[in-house]
Amino acid sequence: MENNTMIITRKIQLLIDSDDSQYVRDIKDKLFNWQSICFRSANMIMSHHFVQEQVKDFFYLTDEIILKIADEKKEPNGILKSSRINTTYRLLSNHFKGHIPTNILSNLNNTLLATFNKERVAYWKGEKSLRNYKKNIPMPFAAEAITKLDHAPDNKNFCFKLFQIPFRTFLGKDTADKKILLNRIKNGTIKLRTSHIQLDKGKIYFLAVIQIEKEQHDLDTAVIAEATLSIEHPVNVKIGDQQYAIGNKEEFLHRRLAIQAAILRVKKGITFNRGGHGEKRKKKCLVDYQNNEKKYVEYKLHVYSRRLIDLCIKHQAATLILVNQQQKEEIAKEDPFLLQNWSYYSLKDKINYKAEKAGIQVIIE
Secondary structure, X not given: OOOOEEEEEEEEEEEEOOOOHHHHHHHHHHHHHHHHHHHHHHHHHHHHHHHHHHHXXXXXXXXXXXXXXXXXXXXXXXXXXXXHHHHHHHHHHHHHEOOXXXXXXXXXHHHHHHHHHHHHHHHHHOOOOOOOOOOOOOEEEOHHHEEEEEEOOOOOOEEEEEXXXXXXXXXXXXXXXXXXXXXXXXXXXXXXXXXXXXXXXXXXXXXXEXXXXXXXXXXXXXXXXXXXXXXXXXXXXXXXXXXXXXXXXXXXXXXXXXXXXXXXXXXXXXXXXXXXXXXXXXXXXXXHHHHHHHHHHHHHHHHHHHHHHHHHXXXXXXXXXXXXXXXXHHHHHHOHHHHHHOOHHHHHHHHHHHHHHHOOEEEEO
16 A cells, blocks of 8 residues: 655754753753763764674684574574664663663664664675764654643744753744644644754754655646756756746856855955954855855755646646656766756755655656
């Protein structure tokens, strides 16, 4: 049976819901300590599972030695005192129990073991190196850890408790659908799955993982849409005898190059900018221009992908083919101009996401 649900993630800024500045500082210190423990734990988990997987290569003895990475109580040749997932959980528990909620340790252990099992063949073949986690690693927790989710007094944001810590959201203008999704979670119409909390550059973020139902559209499996992505024309799509051009070179590339030219001019003048707060003050205008380029590109790619999927829905196309996309990507990797200015991966990712939500199958040639 076809799965009618999908998983989405929304990044929501959080504030500690208290007017006591000392309490806020103490909670932030606690959260930073938890994140530091998660950073150390993640690298320990991956290292131990890698060693367990490769331990047979550490023995250069006779064939009489038979090793199996399994619980010795369940397998005759097992060399572990418990299951694989329990070995690293006990390791973390011995080191950090009492310093961080065990809910976080348990979910971190489960998540990383699943990641390791997915990539273990690539490790064995030498095609991928072992993952190395950074200090701003998100901290996973079960959905049940969030309690008392409700509207904040301003009726624009939401407040809740996580491990008895009071938080409230900061949605800002909320041009996306975050407020709608949080309200549906509160009402119980959609489910919150194992999510994360992350501290990055002094701010607290809630990475909400949400299970939603796919959109229901009347699609015809006999109707196929063929789309081509390029820097000259962001999207060209053909559905039956109808052809559509979404965006154009002047609209997308010209504007992006204009922003890049402004960035280059700002770089040349940075030396003569007024200081006062060191490097950060001098480079503020440069960072602003770079953020403007990023926001402009993201906005345009969202518009292009949305219009493409809307056309597929309008014509009831159940299948979307991205024609010659893999070949174009290989060519773009060899061309510095295309690599810098054609955001093919991001556009393809947005098309895939919106197509999955609409129930449209995407095929990449």
